[in-house]
Amino acid sequence: MSAAVRMEPSAPLVRARNLTVRFVSRDATVHAVNGVDLDLAQGEVLCLLGESGSGKSVTLRALMKLLPRQARVGGEIMVAGRDVQAMDERALADFRGGDVAMIFQEPMTALDPVFTIGRQIAEAVQRHEGVSRAAADARALELLELVQIPSAKRRLAAYPHELSGGLRQRAMIAVALACKPRLLLADEPTTALDATVQIQVLLLLRELQERLGMGVIFVTHDLGVAGEIADRVAVMYAGRVVEEAPVVPFMAAPMHPYAQGLLGATVHAGMRGKRLTTIPGAPPSLETEPVTCAFAPRCALAQEDCLAGVPEARAMGEGRMVRCLRPVTK
Amino acid sequence: MTVISQAPDRGGPAQPLLEVKGLVKHFPIRGGLFGRQVAVVRAVDGVDLAIRKGETLGIVGESGCGKSTTARLLMRLIEPDAGTMVFDGETVGGPEETGGVPLRDYRRQVQMVFQDSYASLNPRLTIEETIAFAPKVHGVPAHEARERAHELLAAVGLAPGQFAQRYPHELSGGQRQRINIARALALQPRLVILDEPVSALDKSVEAQVLNLLVDLKEKFGLTYAFISHDLNVVQYISDRVLVMYLGKVAETGPVEEIYERPAHPYSRALLASRPSMDPSQRRTEPPLTGDPPNPVNPPSGCRFRTRCPIAEGVCAEREPPAAHLTAGHEASCHAALPGSGHSLAGRLAA
Numbered sequence: 001m002s003a004a005v006r007m008e009p010s011a012p013l014v015r016a017r018n019l020t021v022r023f024v025s026r027d028a029t030v031h032a033v034n035g036v037d038l039d040l041a042q043g044e045v046l047c048l049l050g051e052s053g054s055g056k057s058v059t060l061r062a063l064m065k066l067l068p069r070q071a072r073v074g075g076e077i078m079v080a081g082r083d084v085q086a087m088d089e090r091a092l093a094d095f096r097g098g099d100v101a102m103i104f105q106e107p108m109t110a111l112d113p114v115f116t117i118g119r120q121i122a123e124a125v126q127r128h129e130g131v132s133r134a135a136a137d138a139r140a141l142e143l144l145e146l147v148q149i150p151s152a153k154r155r156l157a158a159y160p161h162e163l164s165g166g167l168r169q170r171a172m173i174a175v176a177l178a179c180k181p182r183l184l185l186a187d188e189p190t191t192a193l194d195a196t197v198q199i200q201v202l203l204l205l206r207e208l209q210e211r212l213g214m215g216v217i218f219v220t221h222d223l224g225v226a227g228e229i230a231d232r233v234a235v236m237y238a239g240r241v242v243e244e245a246p247v248v249p250f251m252a253a254p255m256h257p258y259a260q261g262l263l264g265a266t267v268h269a270g271m272r273g274k275r276l277t278t279i280p281g282a283p284p285s286l287e288t289e290p291v292t293c294a295f296a297p298r299c300a301l302a303q304e305d306c307l308a309g310v311p312e313a314r315a316m317g318e319g320r321m322v323r324c325l326r327p328v329t330k
Numbered sequence: 331m332t333v334i335s336q337a338p339d340r341g342g343p344a345q346p347l348l349e350v351k352g353l354v355k356h357f358p359i360r361g362g363l364f365g366r367q368v369a370v371v372r373a374v375d376g377v378d379l380a381i382r383k384g385e386t387l388g389i390v391g392e393s394g395c396g397k398s399t400t401a402r403l404l405m406r407l408i409e410p411d412a413g414t415m416v417f418d419g420e421t422v423g424g425p426e427e428t429g430g431v432p433l434r435d436y437r438r439q440v441q442m443v444f445q446d447s448y449a450s451l452n453p454r455l456t457i458e459e460t461i462a463f464a465p466k467v468h469g470v471p472a473h474e475a476r477e478r479a480h481e482l483l484a485a486v487g488l489a490p491g492q493f494a495q496r497y498p499h500e501l502s503g504g505q506r507q508r509i510n511i512a513r514a515l516a517l518q519p520r521l522v523i524l525d526e527p528v529s530a531l532d533k534s535v536e537a538q539v540l541n542l543l544v545d546l547k548e549k550f551g552l553t554y555a556f557i558s559h560d561l562n563v564v565q566y567i568s569d570r571v572l573v574m575y576l577g578k579v580a581e582t583g584p585v586e587e588i589y590e591r592p593a594h595p596y597s598r599a600l601l602a603s604r605p606s607m608d609p610s611q612r613r614t615e616p617p618l619t620g621d622p623p624n625p626v627n628p629p630s631g632c633r634f635r636t637r638c639p640i641a642e643g644v645c646a647e648r649e650p651p652a653a654h655l656t657a658g659h660e661a662s663c664h665a666a667l668p669g670s671g672h673s674l675a676g677r678l679a680a
Contacts, residue, residue: 165393194559195561196617197392197621198603203613203615221532221533223533224606227609248609264537265534267540267562268562271562271566276566278534
């Protein structure tokens with residue numbers, strides 16, 4: 001059982017060092033993640049921010065060893081004091097859903113369509129805590145109330161297709177929280193939701209995170225979502241973290257030219273009539289591992305030395321890090 | 331050259347390019363043993379709108395509000411159950427003798443761009459063939475259609491020499507959406523209906539495509555109907571905005587009016603639901619609770635009343651008519667309508 005492993009309070013909840021993920025097939029190798037270092041403290045919310053293909057979701061799945069067999073995962077991954085890479089299937093079965101849980105973008109594919117919501121939550125509780133069916137059912141009701149599903153008692157008997165999108169997302173959160181995980185991994189959980197429902201789910205996640213003291217890694221492509229929920233932000237590009245910073249200074253002034261371009265390209269109020277700044281070109285294909293700054297071909301500030309090697313992570317003060325030879329500082 | 335040119339303006343500048351009244355589309359739900367009709371989805375339930383010449387009308391709303399069905403109705407990809415459509419003074423689909431415009435001519439002047447850039451391209455045609463297809467159908471000689479395709483590729487920022495012979499699967503999402511835009515322009519349309527054209531794109535690519543749409547509108551003298559769930563994008567690109575809720579128009583008006591002085595409680599909530607982009611000013615309370623109701627069985631009276639913070643008895647009894655606030659700004663809310671019986675009647679029009 002996971003409870004057997006006790007950690008000192010100061011130890012980080014997640015520690016990843018030089019994480020690499022390659023997808024190898026007969027035709028090609030894709031270098032999806034190319035050396036990611038991550039730290040997450042207990043009770044902290046980190047947003048992994050990036051565009052499609054940046055490696056953010058792959059990084060998240062690697063933390064839970066959820067990647068398919070053809071993925072070659074390298075580096076060190078410690079979650080809640082345990083070495084994820086070394087776990088066998090039995091250890092993983094305890095670990096997933098116990099210490100760490102994941103929520104996804106599409107609840108309809110994450111929930112089982114042939115079991116009621118109540119049964120799916122109770123099953124997780126019974127599996128991990130070994131309690132009776134009645135106790136597990138009672139806990140399921142508590143959880144539905146926790147995620148603020150109206151008339152929770154009645155919804156226990158509902159099947160996923162009977163719920164609206166927002167309620168389904170809440171039900172999936174309830175399943176994930178069933179065994180009080182210390183780490184919640186969230187893969188774009190609000191992207192498919194409507195605006196008025198997205199803000200409800202974001203506020204709910206923030207409230208639950210504070211109340212339960214969970215660590216959360218939240219993958220998103222939406223800067224606005226990061227602004228609402230993150231304590232810290234890590235921006236990914238071509239499989240590397242190119243900038244990491246507390247959310248307030250980051251949103252005020254990103255330092256990496258890519259992060260700056262991303263903020264400039266995000267349409268928000270007050271931009272009407274102005275020309276949007278864009279990032280020319282497209283991200284690299286990742287069929288070969290980038291051995292230089294991967295953003296240099298699209299970067300307005302790039303010079304020859306940017307192509308001499310992968311820029312080292314530079315500490316910039318205030319807990320900020322940037323992988324760039326010419327970070328933008330005001 | 332016999333290249334198709336843009337149809338001339340007929341009704342003059344004051345005549346809206348497209349005027350729609352009482353548009354209705356209900357989809358039957360069939361079930362039971364003999365596939366009887368058991369219910370209807372009231373996807374679009376009496377929509378009035380006007381698109382003025384040279385403007386961009388933004389249509390916003392949440393999923394299920396009928397905005398995509400409206401787009402398909404405007405394009406006449408599906409037949410409306412009721413309602414009239416007048417294109418530059420001529421009834422769409424009406425007989426020519428009585429001043430109608432036949433559907434074939436209408437569809438040449440109105441083109442559409444869809445959200446899914448891959449599904450809307452034929453995977454077996456090269457880019458050049460895709461763009462030249464419609465002009466050829468409309469009688470343009472093959473070599474001229476090809477030339478035109480190359481011009482359009484250049485206009486959407488793709489080098490013809492590099493892209494003309496490629497197939498859709500060889501392109502990125504942003505490039506494919508540029509091809510869809512080029513194809514939509516191949517017949518020199520006057521109105522382009524853009525149904526979530528940037529929603530599937532990454533932010534940096536989204537900005538490129540939005541800039542392109544602004545440029546093309548100017549260059550080719552286009553009018554846009556821009557449908558999106560993204561309020562920030564709609565604010566950026568639109569001149570006027572129409573807010574839809576459950577198959578009805580909740581509010582319509584100039585973009586500054588809607589964003590600075592929204593009158594309908596739904597528009598207010600929708601705007602307040604946007605993430606703030608400022609982590610030091612985070613929201614603490616969601617502006618609305620619950621999800622939008624099912625359009626199969628919408629609430630009586632005002633459809634927003636089940637989630638509305640200021641709903642009263644009158645809202646359940648009567649459907650609110652559009653209340654005129656300022657020039658061109660209308661909201662369908664009892665609280666905005668003087669003498670409606672709502673305790674705030676007329677005072678909401680701040």
